Amino acid sequence: MLFSRKPAPERTRVEPGFVRAEPMPMILTETDAREIDRKAAAPEKYKPYRPIPGVVPEGTSLAMDEAYGPGVANSINNAIADGTVFLGYPRLAEMWTQRVEYRHMVGTLAEEATREWIEFFGPSNENKSERIKALEAEFTRLKVREAMKTAAEFDGAFGIGQIFLNTGLTKLSSDLATPLLLTPETFKVGSLKEIVPVEPIWTSPNEYNSENPMRLDFYRPTKWWVMGATVHHTRLLRFVSREPSQILSPTYNFGGVPLIQLAKPYVDNWVRTRQSVSDLINGCSIPVLRTDMQAVYQKVGIGGLIDRVQNFIKFRDNRGVFLSDKESEELQILSANLASLDKLQNQALEQICVVAQMPLVKFSGISPSGLNASSEGEIRVWYDRVAAYQEAFFRPGLTQIMHAAMLNIWGEIDRSIDFRFIPLWQLDEAAQAAIAKTKADTRAVYEEMGAVSNDEVREGLRSDKDGLFDGASLEGGGYEPLAGQEGRAPANGGVSVSLFSNPAAHTDNDGV
Structure with a gap:
């Protein structure tokens, strides 16, 4: 069984159905002791994520069943190379921030998903134009579009995006640990100050249901630590598009699998291929001088032979001249075949797009080449993929934000108003006519x-x-x-x- 975090000394209340890690007496046999020593000596393939200092108060810990099996010690290096082990937020931050392939992969999806954005609508037999204008103004004030774009970027880079609904409570307020009920009685007009995207490196789960898999909150944290503060999940919205298996949830800090981690083997292959092609082009030709090495060595010595070669390399260009003995020496240029290098390099680049499920022209800006080449079909498929991503990733949390915005400006939720995502595929004027x-x-x-x-x-x-x-x-x-x-x-x-x-x-x- 997996447990939640051990509570801080001042936290004593635990909701029914939730458990926290408590010291438990254990009786160890000699066999148990040897097994513990073996596990301690072996590398841990799957282990709970350890947050950076300051996120979780001192004295708390997250318990998790060990996941060991035959050959774990031998397969750990291959697992890391294949991207099947959580790399940790610091390493993911380095990859996302400093390598352009990861930035394009994550940024393109986030930008496309929020490019046309949304439109509000109401019933056709009622005039909701004034309320819709007020709701649009509230979304602009809260910068919802920018926050959702950031959450999508965090999801691709770290596996989870989180948005905090700031109602004016301080970090030390105990009310942060209570549910944020979206009702007129508990959510007053003007309560919503701002919505803030929170990078997951600053958060860690506090408690979660780990005993009843027949409940919707199984392995879903109900409370989070945010730099030492306990925050209820209704105040810290969770956005995850690639859920891991529940047994691996603690490994990923109860987030999802990062897109850039899945793409790491493909990006590594692309970087290696790109560098290999560059090195081959740089040394695609090798001059070969056929000469009597023994005679040359006896005449000028090893120093003179090296000087002769170095002088040739120094003046090797289209205006350089190499002098050789007509009778005993022959100069020959050996060149590598560069005919298919572009195809090999393009294939390595296209493999990255397979992970992100996006066409090459969107990822790199490279248009298809050849007679009658077109990306229209790939673009249509890509727009369908983005539309599905919007519905699955944005809609649940965005609906909560919309209801909170309604309560913030009207003191009630107008359920006759909803939103839809504007399609990315737009017809030109001739097609519309x-x-x-x-x-x-x-x-x-x-x-x-x-x-x-x-x-x-x-x-x-x-x-x-x-x-x-x-x-x-x-x-x-x-x-x-x-x-x-x-x-x-x-x-x-x-x-x-x-x-x-x-x-x-x-x-x-x-x-x-």
């Missing part, structure tokens, strides 16, 4: 055959968020003909649109 023309022709056919009425067509135009008449008013009961034009139907299918403030003042020779 073609679709609008097709819709107009379809509506005209339905109206002509009597399947729908003019008012139903008007309602459809008004509720079409992508159309020209989105949100148009239906007041007035429909089309009103001008004087002298009674009985004449409008050409636009029953929708009266005026381009002037006074249509009667702008007529042609026919009085229209």
Whole structure:
């Protein structure tokens, strides 16, 4: 069984169903003692993450069952090379910060997922425009978009992103350890000061359910240490897109598997291939001088022979000249074949994109080459991947932030307002015009055959968020003909649109 952290001396309350590490009496046999010595001498492949000093108060520890098996000592090096052992936040921070391949991999996904962002919407039969504007302003004030982008970057680099809902409580306040209930009674207007992304190196789990796997909170911390402060999980939102197995959760600090750790073997192969290609190009040709080495050595000695070679290397360029004996010496240039090096190097780069599931043009900016080459299909697949990532990674936590923002500005949660992610794939103006023309022709056919009425067509135009008449008013009961034009139907299918403030003042020779 896995346990949670031993409580600090001043923390004594434990919720039902949760356990904390307490000293337990043990009776050890001689066999047990030898087994403990063996485990202590062997390298630990899976062990609880140890936070840096200051995150967890002194005297607390996280207990975890040891995960040893045959061959662990022999496989530890291979496990690290394959990226199957948690590298720790300091090492991950070095990789993410200082190597461009990891930064592009993590940053591209985070930027794409927040590029078009979201839009709020309400029921079609109610006017929610004012509330939606207020909610958009609140999201701008809280910098929700920037915070979610940072959480996505932390998820890719460290395996977990966390966002703290700051309600004005101090670090030493005991209320931080209590649940943040999103209700009008407990969350007053103006309570939400800011939302703060927290790097996981400063957090560590405090307690979690480790005895009942039939509960949703199994192996999910309910409280966290944040630089010595106990914070309830409802105040520190958790964003994880790659969950590990539950038995390995303590190893990853109850976060997820970092994307850059999964990509490490592929990036290492790419770096080695890139350097090998550079070294091969740098020494692709080798001059060979066929000469009588014994005669040269007897004539000038080893020093003179070395000087001759060094002088050749020093003046070796297109304007240099090497002199050799016509009768006894022959100069030859041996060159390596460089024809397929570009393909080998590109394949190593493309393997990195396989881990991130993104097209090469998005990762590196390199466009496909060749006749009729195009990335349109790969871009469409990539946008579908980002859309799935947004729904799975952003929506649960973003919904909580939206409800907190509603309580902060109105004192209530308006559940008729929701949000949707704006698609990354956007049609150009010509494609949009073609679709609008097709819709107009379809509506005209339905109206002509009597399947729908003019008012139903008007309602459809008004509720079409992508159309020209989105949100148009239906007041007035429909089309009103001008004087002298009674009985004449409008050409636009029953929708009266005026381009002037006074249509009667702008007529042609026919009085229209």
